[in-house]
Amino acid sequence: MPQKGIISYTLSANRQNPxxxxxxxxxxxxxxxxxxxxxxxxxxxxxxxYAMSWATDRNHYLNSKAGRQEFAGE
Structure with missing residues (x-):
């Protein structure tokens, strides 16, 4: 027999807000x-x-005309 005085409320899964x-x-x-x-x-x-930025700037300088003149003897 079902119990009396116990009330439970449920909400359907398709009615919930996921x-x-x-x-x-x-x-x-x-x-x-x-x-x-x-x-x-x-x-x-x-x-x-900053390390990569320094390395890129240094590479551009060493491959420029001024950089090649400065380090031509090495």
Whole structure:
């Protein structure tokens, strides 16, 4: 026999909002993850960017007329 006095409410799966709160959670979760990892990623990225920039400028100088004249004897 069914029990009396127990009431349960359910919502059908096709009536639920599957994207409820995703925009809010995405913004704060993305910020939390970004702030936790930025100190691991940014310093090497900055260092290697400046190293590559220096190497490119140095290569352009060494292959220019002035650079070839300066290091012609070596």
């Amino acid at each position: 994207l409820a709160g995703t925009a809010h959670a995405a913004i704060f979760n993305t910020w939390r993850r970004f702030s936790a990892q930025v100190l691991y990623v940014a310093p090497p990225l900055i260092f290697f960017y």
